[in-house]
Amino acid sequence: MSEIRYDGRVVIVTGAGNGLGKSHALQFAARGAQVVVNDLGGSAFGEGADTAAADIVVDEIKAAGGDAVANYDSVTDGESIVQAALDTYGRIDVVVNNAGILRDTSFHKMTDGDWQLVMDVHLMGAYKVSRAAWEHMREQQYGRIVFTASAAGIYGNFGQANYAAAKLAQYGLAQTLAVEGVKRNILVNTIAPIAGSRLTETVMPQEIVEQLKPEYVSPLVLKLCDEKHQETGCLYEVGAGWIGQLRWQRTLGVGFALDHPITPEAVVAAWDSISDFSHADNPANILASMEVIMGNLANQTKN
Ligand SMILES: NC(=O)c1ccc[n+]([C@@H]2O[C@H](COP(=O)([O-])OP(=O)(O)OC[C@H]3O[C@@H](n4cnc5c(N)ncnc54)[C@H](O)[C@@H]3O)[C@@H](O)[C@H]2O)c1
Numbered sequence: 001m002s003e004i005r006y007d008g009r010v011v012i013v014t015g016a017g018n019g020l021g022k023s024h025a026l027q028f029a030a031r032g033a034q035v036v037v038n039d040l041g042g043s044a045f046g047e048g049a050d051t052a053a054a055d056i057v058v059d060e061i062k063a064a065g066g067d068a069v070a071n072y073d074s075v076t077d078g079e080s081i082v083q084a085a086l087d088t089y090g091r092i093d094v095v096v097n098n099a100g101i102l103r104d105t106s107f108h109k110m111t112d113g114d115w116q117l118v119m120d121v122h123l124m125g126a127y128k129v130s131r132a133a134w135e136h137m138r139e140q141q142y143g144r145i146v147f148t149a150s151a152a153g154i155y156g157n158f159g160q161a162n163y164a165a166a167k168l169a170q171y172g173l174a175q176t177l178a179v180e181g182v183k184r185n186i187l188v189n190t191i192a193p194i195a196g197s198r199l200t201e202t203v204m205p206q207e208i209v210e211q212l213k214p215e216y217v218s219p220l221v222l223k224l225c226d227e228k229h230q231e232t233g234c235l236y237e238v239g240a241g242w243i244g245q246l247r248w249q250r251t252l253g254v255g256f257a258l259d260h261p262i263t264p265e266a267v268v269a270a271w272d273s274i275s276d277f278s279h280a281d282n283p284a285n286i287l288a289s290m291e292v293i294m295g296n297l298a299n300q301t302k303n
Contacts, residue, residue: 004226006033010089011225012082014038014075014129015099017053019197020148023214024096024221025057029066031222034089037061038071038081038099044198046101046117075099075125082132094144094225095133097126097170102199104159115162122166127173134177134186143186144225147174151192151237154246167192171235178233179285187232189224192246193217194239216241233285250289252279255296 006028016025017039029035037057041050054070061068069088073080075097085092101121103114130145137143152160153167171190178188194200195217196209204212220238223229235246254270256262267274283289 002228004031004222004228006031006094006222006225008032009093009227010034010036010085010091011094011096012036012038012085012092012129012133013096013098014081014125015040016057017041019199020193020195020214020217021096021098022057023195023218024098025068026061026064027215027218027222028094028225029061029068030064033067033094035061035066035068036071036081036085036088037068038073038075038084040072040074040099042101044102044202046103046121074121075129076120078125078128078130078132081129082136085133086136091140092133092136093140093142094146095129096146096148096221096225097129098146098148099125100148100199102160103162106159107161110161118162119166122163123169123173126170130173130177134181137181137186138184141184142227143181143184144227144229145174145177145181145186145188146221146224147171147188147190149174149190149192149235151194154192154235154237175233182232187224187229189232190235191217191220191224192235192237194237212240247282247284249277249280249282251276252281253292255292255299257299257301258297259300 011028011033013021013025015021016037025035025037037054039054041053042048051072054072058068058070071081071084082092099121103118105114126147147170149171150167152164156164174188174190181188194212195214196212201209217238220236220243237244237246254273256266
């Protein structure tokens with residue numbers, strides 16, 4: 001099996017001053033990438049700014065013989081981050097949207113500020129950086145983008161309405177970029193990681209936080225961004241040394257005949273079949289999803 005290398009590739013990792021982003025940046029650099037280590041250097045709650053976070057990681061990469069440059073812009077200023085890659089290295093091949101904060105609180109206590117700040121960093125930030133890189137990736141007919149979602153977005157989690165919404169919104173964005181990018185060899189995938197970091201140290205015992213090393217997550221990111229990688233529009237859960245892929249599953253469903261009114265009582269009568277996952281399929285794209293639904297337009301009792 002050939003070694004995965006990133007020589008000649010320019011990689012932006014956002015939020016690379018700590019946790020998962022730092023681990024991704026170190027692993028990309030160790031395999032020859034030129035890395036833009038972006039980090040605003042604020043708190044886990046999105047307050048303040050400090051250049052030290054990115055600088056420390058750049059120093060570590062350089063000390064190990066790698067090549068990296070620090071960037072201190074917020075991800076909401078995506079053009080500046082991509083410009084830093086272009087100014088320093090002349091191109092951009094890979095974007096790992098990783099920067100993140102938390103403003104956890106139960107929904108009835110959530111302020112507009114808690115909602116907006118989380119949306120700004122996670123969703124607007126991932127959009128802005130990806131949007132700025134997109135033109136360059138289209139022109140060069142090459143790009144790899146990874147979005148960082150969360151189990152909180154996939155499954156829901158108490159106290160994380162803002163975060164969950166922003167995280168699964170990233171997945172929707174990624175799925176459309178995967179569709180739009182594939183013909184120009186821009187592949188877009190999403191991870192839902194779990195790792196010990198300052199975002200999880202307040203909700204997990206210290207012993208578990210220490211065991212859940214961010215380094216266990218980065219190899220998947222490097223695989224997804226490899227030039228030989230083929231799959232796009234995929235979602236992976238990853239952490240603790242475990243990696244698995246998720247996909248949608250849909251029951252075979254019930255098609256109602258359209259020459260009679262569809263009543264709520266008819267829906268009740270069909271409920272067991274509507275919800276029966278022992279008979280299910282896995283629509284892989286919007287066409288596969290629509291095919292069965294649109295096919296029901298021909299459903300007439302007299303047929
Ligand atoms: N740790 C987990 O278990 C876990 C689970 C699911 C998702 N995630 C996601 O993984 C990503 C990384 O999280 P982590 O656990 O390593 O957290 P972390 O706090 O260790 O790292 C996040 C980094 O993002 C930076 N950042 C925050 N706002 C920024 C902004 N506006 N611009 C640029 N940088 C900014 C922070 O300064 C920090 O260095 C986040 O998107 C997080 O939501 C983490």
